[in-house]
Amino acid sequence: MTCRELQDAYELYALGVLEGEEKAEIDAHVARGCEICLQGLADARAMNAALLSFVPEKYPSARLKRRVMEGIGVRHPGWGWLGAFAAALMLIVALWLAVQERERTTQLAEARRMVLQVSGERDRLTQALQFLSDPQTVPASFGKGPAAPPRGYVFLHPHLGVLLIASNLPAAGQGKAYEMWVIPKGGAPRPAGLFQSEGARAVHILNGPIDVAALGAVVVTVEPEAGSAAPTSQPIIAAPVGT
Amino acid sequence: MLLLRLLPAGLAFGILQVVLRLADDADVVRRLKERDPKAMSDLYDRYGRLAYSLICRVVRNPSAAEDLLQETFMRVWNRVGSFDAERGALGPWVLAVARNRAIDYLRSVDGRMQAGAVDLDRIEHPAQFSDIDASTLAIDRVRRLKSAFEKLTPNQRVVIELAYYEGMSQTEMAGRLKQPLGTVKTWTRSALKILREELAEAAIA
Numbered sequence: 001m002t003c004r005e006l007q008d009a010y011e012l013y014a015l016g017v018l019e020g021e022e023k024a025e026i027d028a029h030v031a032r033g034c035e036i037c038l039q040g041l042a043d044a045r046a047m048n049a050a051l052l053s054f055v056p057e058k059y060p061s062a063r064l065k066r067r068v069m070e071g072i073g074v075r076h077p078g079w080g081w082l083g084a085f086a087a088a089l090m091l092i093v094a095l096w097l098a099v100q101e102r103e104r105t106t107q108l109a110e111a112r113r114m115v116l117q118v119s120g121e122r123d124r125l126t127q128a129l130q131f132l133s134d135p136q137t138v139p140a141s142f143g144k145g146p147a148a149p150p151r152g153y154v155f156l157h158p159h160l161g162v163l164l165i166a167s168n169l170p171a172a173g174q175g176k177a178y179e180m181w182v183i184p185k186g187g188a189p190r191p192a193g194l195f196q197s198e199g200a201r202a203v204h205i206l207n208g209p210i211d212v213a214a215l216g217a218v219v220v221t222v223e224p225e226a227g228s229a230a231p232t233s234q235p236i237i238a239a240p241v242g243t
Numbered sequence: 244m245l246l247l248r249l250l251p252a253g254l255a256f257g258i259l260q261v262v263l264r265l266a267d268d269a270d271v272v273r274r275l276k277e278r279d280p281k282a283m284s285d286l287y288d289r290y291g292r293l294a295y296s297l298i299c300r301v302v303r304n305p306s307a308a309e310d311l312l313q314e315t316f317m318r319v320w321n322r323v324g325s326f327d328a329e330r331g332a333l334g335p336w337v338l339a340v341a342r343n344r345a346i347d348y349l350r351s352v353d354g355r356m357q358a359g360a361v362d363l364d365r366i367e368h369p370a371q372f373s374d375i376d377a378s379t380l381a382i383d384r385v386r387r388l389k390s391a392f393e394k395l396t397p398n399q400r401v402v403i404e405l406a407y408y409e410g411m412s413q414t415e416m417a418g419r420l421k422q423p424l425g426t427v428k429t430w431t432r433s434a435l436k437i438l439r440e441e442l443a444e445a446a447i448a
Contacts, residue, residue, distance in 0.1 A: 008436060019413070046376045047439060051407055060312060069280065074280045
């Protein structure tokens with residue numbers, strides 16, 4: 001094909017949409033350096049640029065230029081400061097969350113402790129009811145008379161153990177605890193557990209089988225908080241067994 | 244179906260900006276070759292909006308258009324080494340790269356992945372944009388070209404739009420328009436002849 005025959009195809013060729021024989025012909029003309037076709041293509045590219053500028057104007061966002069500049073490694077100076085601020089803010093948020101988490105953990109631990117305490121008290125009450133309802137239980141009272149001294153009951157069961165229910169029992173004191181003792185007839189006091197009073201009342205249980213018939217008395221003394229191997233003070237509660 | 248009914252003031256101003264800066268393009272190219280980041284900023288300020296407008300017209304997707312504009316400028320940055328600062332026409336080259344990025348995207352979305360990608364790479368090579376008449380984008384010439392475009396028949400206008408803004412070959416146009424290939428070729432040839440003659444007259448005037 002001649003240059004004249006190809007001249008109407010230059011624009012489409014420059015756009016990259018020409019196909020078939022015409023494209024192959026222009027390729028061949030260009031390959032051999034045809035000046036007419038080369039100039040025709042240059043003119044075509046100019047017209048294409050003019051036609052491509054016929055578009056409704058759109059405005060790119062400001063961040064787009066920053067993206068372009070970042071593409072060649074240029075960082076926006078504001079981002080450095082902003083980045084540092086964002087990092088500091090995130091650190092503060094992280095620390096706050098950590099504090100919140102620790103507080104929640106503490107609260108959770110406290111809640112668990114309370115649950116355990118309530119469960120323990122429930123268990124003691126359950127055992128106390130078991131004592132009271134069982135026909136083999138033998139009562140022994142103490143503190144009759146004026147309301148001021150501690151008063152209450154000690155329940156003894158050959159299989160369940162010993163149940164102490166006391167009232168008018170003040171707090172044992174700083175660093176002190178009440179310690180219960182079981183005293184066999186003609187024998188030395190044996191430790192039967194430590195407890196504290198709450199609201200001047202106390203419930204204490206010694207679990208396990210006991211020889212009720214061989215028991216002489218159940219007493220309570222005030223001892224150091226860690227307990228004692230033998231009573232170190234006068235009993236404040238003394239419940240003779242079998243009387 | 245028309246490209247524009249009226250040349251809006253904003254577009255006219257934008258084209259005028261391009262024209263006035265043609266003389267400075269050689270300096271921008273030189274600084275781009277020296278990897279001066281300020282040159283990239285200047286290039287974006289000069290042609291960013293026009294390139295973005297063109298890409299938006301082709302892909303009609305603002306999010307994709309932003310990505311494609313970034314690709315355009317990265318491509319220019321990476322290939323400016325082969326561009327002739329003294330003889331090359333920077334504006335037409337940037338527009339060609341922008342248009343081709345958009346057409347490439349459109350083809351991938353439409354599933355028209357032919358050998359088109361190879362052709363686009365060839366036709367936008369910097370060496371292709373040497374010795375182009377830099378005054379083509381002069382506002383008066385653009386205005387005359389637009390006027391001539393509006394005088395085309397509807398069929399002539401649609402094939403120009405399909406070629407320029409959708410990157411369609413004449414065979415694809417024939418399929419889209421459900422017309423014989425010969426008819427589409429006739430419309431295209433006659434449209435381009437009219438536009439070419441109008442531009443030539445404007446150059447003489």
